[in-house]
Amino acid sequence: MPLHPAEQAAPVPPRGRRKVQTPAAPDAATRAVALEIHRRLCAEYGCPVAYFHALPPLDELVSSLLSHRTKNRDSARAFQGLRAAFPDWEAVRDAPVAAVERAIAGATWPEAKAPALQRTLRAITERRGGLDLSHLEGMPEAKAAEWLASLPGVGPKTAAAVLSFSTLRGRALPVDSHHHRVAQRLGLIPRSLAVGPAHAVLAALLPAEWDAQQVYDNHQVMMRHGQRCCFFHGPACGRCVLRDLCPEGQARLERSA
Ligand code: SF4
Numbered sequence: 001m002p003l004h005p006a007e008q009a010a011p012v013p014p015r016g017r018r019k020v021q022t023p024a025a026p027d028a029a030t031r032a033v034a035l036e037i038h039r040r041l042c043a044e045y046g047c048p049v050a051y052f053h054a055l056p057p058l059d060e061l062v063s064s065l066l067s068h069r070t071k072n073r074d075s076a077r078a079f080q081g082l083r084a085a086f087p088d089w090e091a092v093r094d095a096p097v098a099a100v101e102r103a104i105a106g107a108t109w110p111e112a113k114a115p116a117l118q119r120t121l122r123a124i125t126e127r128r129g130g131l132d133l134s135h136l137e138g139m140p141e142a143k144a145a146e147w148l149a150s151l152p153g154v155g156p157k158t159a160a161a162v163l164s165f166s167t168l169r170g171r172a173l174p175v176d177s178h179h180h181r182v183a184q185r186l187g188l189i190p191r192s193l194a195v196g197p198a199h200a201v202l203a204a205l206l207p208a209e210w211d212a213q214q215v216y217d218n219h220q221v222m223m224r225h226g227q228r229c230c231f232f233h234g235p236a237c238g239r240c241v242l243r244d245l246c247p248e249g250q251a252r253l254e255r256s257a
Pocket of ligand 1: 229235241246249
């Protein structure tokens with residue numbers, strides 16, 4: 001059973017000793033390896049990958065907020081629960097929190113997600129004068145990501161998901177836990193780099209001329225590799241198409257030889 005987010009919070013070091021992660025810009029060799037990894041994984045899983053959502057940005061934001069540490073099937077049920085229980089997102093924002101919590105009971109931690117979702121919707125209303133994200137259309141992705149990530153409850157992954165998965169179809173790279181683990185094992189990012197700051201480093205590895213579909217493909221194939229081969233426990237290095245590029249895989253194979 002997954003831990004409640006409050007149980008997973010990392011201890012905060014005393015003020016003045018907090019470690020600030022400042023990853024260096026990726027070098028040319030790492031960028032070349034990242035491209036080769038992308039090429040092989042696209043051959044393995046098939047690119048271009050069809051977009052799985054075509055939701056308006058606000059719908060995608062709600063969907064992403066519900067999906068945190070929740071199986072896709074359960075977050076989809078929670079999203080449908082909200083849609084069935086309320087006529088629009090304004091009604092979700094203004095409802096008693098218990099009613100929202102009931103509607104998303106299918107997601108993990110509805111008691112935390114219901115008030116968090118309402119806080120996010122209220123913040124958008126305050127900043128935009130209504131529940132409206134139309135200003136993100138045509139905005140440069142970096143600025144749009146920054147605006148989204150400034151909302152309460154929205155981090156780099158949710159911001160990138162809204163930009164990439166919604167009808168905005170932006171050039172943004174969400175990094176989930178599978179993607180993050182695979183990138184660490186392959187040496188694309190340092191082991192110590194948390195998933196939040198990993199977004200910028202992994203995005204910087206991709207060619208600037210790639211379009212939104214190619215960046216989305218990269219997210220999808222890295223995630224699929226984590227789901228289907230580079231498992232959290234017992235990665236299948238022996239059948240991995242990346243094993244000659246992977247320091248972790250080579251070390252594991254040597255140990256088991
Ligand atoms: S070689 Fe092993 S550790 Fe490396 S990416 Fe493949 S499955 Fe993961």
